[in-house]
Amino acid sequence: MSVLKLDRVTVLRRGRKVLDGNSATFQAHRVTAVIGPNGAGKSTMLNAAAGLLQPDAGRVTLDGADISRLHRRELARRRAYLPQRADVDWPITVERVVALGLAPQLPAFGPLPQRFLPAIEGALASCDVGHLRERPANALSGGELARVMLARAFVSAPELLIVDEPTAGLDPRHAIDAMRRLRARAREGCTVIVAIHDLDLALNHADDLVAIRDGAIMAAGPIESAATPALLSALYGVPVRLVRDSDGTTVRFLSAAEAP
Amino acid sequence: MRSGALFAGLLLAALPVSVGSAERAGSSASHRARPLRVMSMNQCADQLVLALLPPERIASVTWLSRDPDGSLMHREAQKVAINHGLSEEVVQQQPDLVVAGAFTTPATRMLLRRLGYPMIEVAHADSFDEIRTITRQVAAAVGEEARGEALIARMDHQLSQLARQSGPAIQVAAWDGAGFNASEGSLYNAVLEAAGAVNVANRPPASTYGRPDVEVLLAAAPTLLVKGAGTGRRAGLQDNVERHRLVQRYWDGARTLTVRQSYYVCGTPFVADAISGLRGELQAAARQVQAPLPFAAGKTL
Amino acid sequence: MRWLTPSLMVLLLLTATASTLAGTVWLSPHQAFASAFSGRADLAGLIVTEIRLPRVVLAIAIGASLGLSGAVLQGLLRNPLAEPGLLGISSGASLGAVVAIYFGFVAALPLAAPVFALVGAFVAAGIVLLLARTGGTLALILAGVAISGVSTALVMLALNLAPNPYAAYEIMTWLMGSLSDRSWDHLALALPFIVPGLALLLSTGRALDTLALGDVQAESLGVPVARTRLLALVGTALSVGTATATAGAIGFVGLMAPHVVRPLVGYQPGRALVPAMLAGALLVTLADIATRTVVLAGAPLNIGVFTSLIGTPFFLWLVMHVRSRTA
Numbered sequence: 001m002s003v004l005k006l007d008r009v010t011v012l013r014r015g016r017k018v019l020d021g022n023s024a025t026f027q028a029h030r031v032t033a034v035i036g037p038n039g040a041g042k043s044t045m046l047n048a049a050a051g052l053l054q055p056d057a058g059r060v061t062l063d064g065a066d067i068s069r070l071h072r073r074e075l076a077r078r079r080a081y082l083p084q085r086a087d088v089d090w091p092i093t094v095e096r097v098v099a100l101g102l103a104p105q106l107p108a109f110g111p112l113p114q115r116f117l118p119a120i121e122g123a124l125a126s127c128d129v130g131h132l133r134e135r136p137a138n139a140l141s142g143g144e145l146a147r148v149m150l151a152r153a154f155v156s157a158p159e160l161l162i163v164d165e166p167t168a169g170l171d172p173r174h175a176i177d178a179m180r181r182l183r184a185r186a187r188e189g190c191t192v193i194v195a196i197h198d199l200d201l202a203l204n205h206a207d208d209l210v211a212i213r214d215g216a217i218m219a220a221g222p223i224e225s226a227a228t229p230a231l232l233s234a235l236y237g238v239p240v241r242l243v244r245d246s247d248g249t250t251v252r253f254l255s256a257a258e259a260p
Numbered sequence: 261m262r263s264g265a266l267f268a269g270l271l272l273a274a275l276p277v278s279v280g281s282a283e284r285a286g287s288s289a290s291h292r293a294r295p296l297r298v299m300s301m302n303q304c305a306d307q308l309v310l311a312l313l314p315p316e317r318i319a320s321v322t323w324l325s326r327d328p329d330g331s332l333m334h335r336e337a338q339k340v341a342i343n344h345g346l347s348e349e350v351v352q353q354q355p356d357l358v359v360a361g362a363f364t365t366p367a368t369r370m371l372l373r374r375l376g377y378p379m380i381e382v383a384h385a386d387s388f389d390e391i392r393t394i395t396r397q398v399a400a401a402v403g404e405e406a407r408g409e410a411l412i413a414r415m416d417h418q419l420s421q422l423a424r425q426s427g428p429a430i431q432v433a434a435w436d437g438a439g440f441n442a443s444e445g446s447l448y449n450a451v452l453e454a455a456g457a458v459n460v461a462n463r464p465p466a467s468t469y470g471r472p473d474v475e476v477l478l479a480a481a482p483t484l485l486v487k488g489a490g491t492g493r494r495a496g497l498q499d500n501v502e503r504h505r506l507v508q509r510y511w512d513g514a515r516t517l518t519v520r521q522s523y524y525v526c527g528t529p530f531v532a533d534a535i536s537g538l539r540g541e542l543q544a545a546a547r548q549v550q551a552p553l554p555f556a557a558g559k560t561l
Numbered sequence: 562m563r564w565l566t567p568s569l570m571v572l573l574l575l576t577a578t579a580s581t582l583a584g585t586v587w588l589s590p591h592q593a594f595a596s597a598f599s600g601r602a603d604l605a606g607l608i609v610t611e612i613r614l615p616r617v618v619l620a621i622a623i624g625a626s627l628g629l630s631g632a633v634l635q636g637l638l639r640n641p642l643a644e645p646g647l648l649g650i651s652s653g654a655s656l657g658a659v660v661a662i663y664f665g666f667v668a669a670l671p672l673a674a675p676v677f678a679l680v681g682a683f684v685a686a687g688i689v690l691l692l693a694r695t696g697g698t699l700a701l702i703l704a705g706v707a708i709s710g711v712s713t714a715l716v717m718l719a720l721n722l723a724p725n726p727y728a729a730y731e732i733m734t735w736l737m738g739s740l741s742d743r744s745w746d747h748l749a750l751a752l753p754f755i756v757p758g759l760a761l762l763l764s765t766g767r768a769l770d771t772l773a774l775g776d777v778q779a780e781s782l783g784v785p786v787a788r789t790r791l792l793a794l795v796g797t798a799l800s801v802g803t804a805t806a807t808a809g810a811i812g813f814v815g816l817m818a819p820h821v822v823r824p825l826v827g828y829q830p831g832r833a834l835v836p837a838m839l840a841g842a843l844l845v846t847l848a849d850i851a852t853r854t855v856v857l858a859g860a861p862l863n864i865g866v867f868t869s870l871i872g873t874p875f876f877l878w879l880v881m882h883v884r885s886r887t888a
Contacts, residue, residue, distance in 0.1 A: 050781060052777065052780055052781055072783045072785065073783040075783070076781065076782050076783030077783070079781075080781070081777075081778070081781035082778070083775070083777045083778060083781075086774065086775070086778060087774075087775070088773055088774060089639040089773055089775070090639075090773050090823075090828040090829070090830065091828045092773055092827060092828050092829055093827055096827060096829060097773075097774070100770060100771055100773070100774060100782070101782070103767065103770070103771045103782040103783065103784065104782055104783040106767060108764070108766075108767055109766065109767070136828070152774070473585075473741045473742050474611075474612055474741075474742050474744075475584055475585045475586060475608055475612050475613075476585050478586075478604055478607055478608055478612070479585060479586050479604065479608075503746070504742050504744050504746075505611065505744050505745065505746060506607060506611050506612070506744070555603050555604040555607055
């Protein structure tokens with residue numbers, strides 16, 4: 001049961017406030033989508049939440065403990081983080097890339113201990129990349145690579161999973177697939193935080209929402225109550241209509257003429 | 261490529277030109293007055309000019325001639341002006357004759373020729389014969405033939421004296437400060453042989469160009485090491501072989517003879533003086549070392 | 562591949578043995594073995610114990626330094642063209658060594674050579690790593706070219722100012738690398754720097770594996786990326802700096818050794834370290850044998866001649882290959 005909290009977090013970059021006193025709570029068992037226009041500070045917020053960026057003011061806590069006080073390896077064991085466009089530079093096999101997710105648990109020298117093999121098998125299976133295990137990871141298609149990277153993040157069974165734009169560049173099938181897998185993780189008890197551009201995916205697959213613009217949080221809460229046309233219009237500066245039907249919710253951006 | 265072959269090649273290439281220009285300079289000398297002010301742009305030509313002419317007839321010699329390590333005439337060189345081998349200095353000093361060397365850059369030589377300066381080119385001498393040739397060449401060009409012949413006669417007399425007194429050859433391994441072997445065909449080797457030494461670094465298993473490495477020294481087991489070096493010790497890589505613990509163990513002290521570079525760097529008629537000195541030094545050093553080197557015992561020398 | 566490291570070790574042992582037999586004076590294995598343990602000051606004994614053994618050990622230490630630092634730099638920068646020579650680290654070390662040798666520091670204190678060289682290597686490597694953090698392959702290579710250019714110019718300046726008139730000639734051959742006439746004294750001077758340097762480089766193995774995922778993912782996996790950079794920097798400066806001070810700049814070993822072994826370890830940067838170290842040692846030992854057995858026109862060749870003859874075509878092939886892969 002891990003709860004991640006941002007407490008009045010401020011991040012400065014060249015004197016400019018990229019995050020301005022943000023407070024937010026991310027619950028276990030739930031997928032929280034961080035949305036906002038380009039340059040809103042989504043990635044910065046995720047970096048701060050992951051403990052990769054020391055805030056200039058405020059603090060980030062994981063189950064009440066200040067994340068900056070946690071030992072680097074302990075934090076790495078409990079939290080997994082995938083940046084945008086995560087990829088691999090060498091033609092390393094998929095199986096070994098997934099095993100890299102266990103790095104914080106491995107001894108400093110020597111081969112991979114046998115006891116980690118089941119975890120690797122499980123991660124490969126959960127992302128349907130078992131058949132790719134011997135393929136070099138830098139020669140995969142975008143969808144395959146995204147799944148491999150998710151498997152890399154899942155392998156250490158983290159309590160906190162922070163993923164920046166997992167669906168960018170993926171076709172609809174693979175994008176939906178990625179979101180489903182993240183949601184499945186959340187159902188198992190994981191705290192999942194996803195920065196995402198695709199609002200349809202966010203509204204249909206996430207549980208909670210954090211909307212951010214110009215470094216400030218405009219709204220936060222469950223999708224059903226927080227995701228209003230008014231919020232989304234204000235967030236993106238474009239009139240918005242939400243269309244709900246039996247298949248889910250669709251966000252329709254309107255040109256000014258169509259606006260109600 | 262061996263330095264001897266290189267020098268020989270340069271000599272051959274330079275000969276027709278230099279003889280021709282010497283003749284021209286000589287013939288003009290008979291018409292006009294002897295060239296009054298001579299400028300030398302080569303370290304070795306410097307020494308010939310200094311030996312043949314009084315200071316007042318020398319416009320300048322190179323700055324290298326004042327270096328006691330490389331020049332037998334460094335005291336005489338103190339009495340005359342110096343140059344750095346630049347054509348600008350020629351224009352400035354307006355000499356009646358320029359003496360250039362085979363190593364003066366072709367660009368400088370071409371420029372001077374185009375500007376119309378009377379110039380002779382003196383090749384590098386690698387043997388006593390070549391010393392005679394270049395001495396006569398320079399003497400003729402400056403109009404001091406008699407003095408030139410006297411210098412040659414003196415050298416020849418000394419050399420024949422040395423040849424009569426020759427004893428058993430002393431086995432040496434010789435190189436100079438830059439790490440070059442005293443290779444066959446070089447003046448250094450000619451000097452060593454005239455002084456009664458045999459350079460084992462010129463025979464297999466040594467290679468003939470570079471200075472022998474420690475392994476070759478062990479295999480050839482020379483009685484003495486002869487190192488050409490300046491009087492002032494200058495830091496460099498030659499320390500590597502000299503500091504090798506085997507060299508220090510077996511050849512240090514009495515078995516190492518350091519000779520001045522000026523003995524062999526330039527071919528001048530005074531080389532015979534250097535040879536006499538070197539022979540004395542070699543024999544004195546060889547007398548001191550009695551016991552053979554331990555690893556030379558099993559070898560058939 | 563489980564057999565890779567052991568087989569490289571066996572190959573290295575065989576090559577090292579051959580290296581003690583080959584040279585001006587050829588020895589039979591029996592001769593070499595008998596005289597090495599006889600303790601007598603006969604020809605074969607002296608050649609084996611005082612000339613060839615230190616030379617072999619030095620060749621292994623230097624090759625290991627080059628191969629390992631190449632593998633670490635390539636892994637750290639995620640760049641197949643990274644290498645101490647191409648990045649200008651060897652040039653920086655050369656500059657330090659030249660200053661130490663020609664201005665009398667070495668004559669006064671032999672320790673000056675490795676110390677000056679490792680300072681030069683440290684400065685060069687530091688600048689390159691700083692520049693290469695943000696840029697890609699191109700930025701890295703250009704930074705290396707710039708550092709090499711500046712170091713070469715400063716070496717020339719140092720040679721101009723040096724009191725030894727033969728400095729320029731000596732340095733020309735020295736920069737091509739040579740192990741001739743090196744004794745146990747050189748080893749005693751070099752190993753105290755090379756061994757800790759190698760240890761620092763080897764300690765980065767696990768971090769390099771993770772760095773294949775990029776700096777950010779590595780950081781998120783608990784890898785102290787900044788500290789890994791510092792370890793690689795200090796390790797490279799210690800080992801390559803000292804190697805250069807002892808035997809001159811031997812090019813391309815750091816480039817070739819990691820590439821030769823990488824396919825055999827599944828391209829994992831950390832797993833390539835030990836095999837790359839052994840392959841580097843093997844390359845330099847072989848090249849050193851070649852300098853003693855291949856004699857052209859009476860003049861012995863330098864180690865760098867052999868490594869560059871193999872290394873340059875390899876480098877060109879690599880440049881084409883890398884370009885076609887990223888284009």
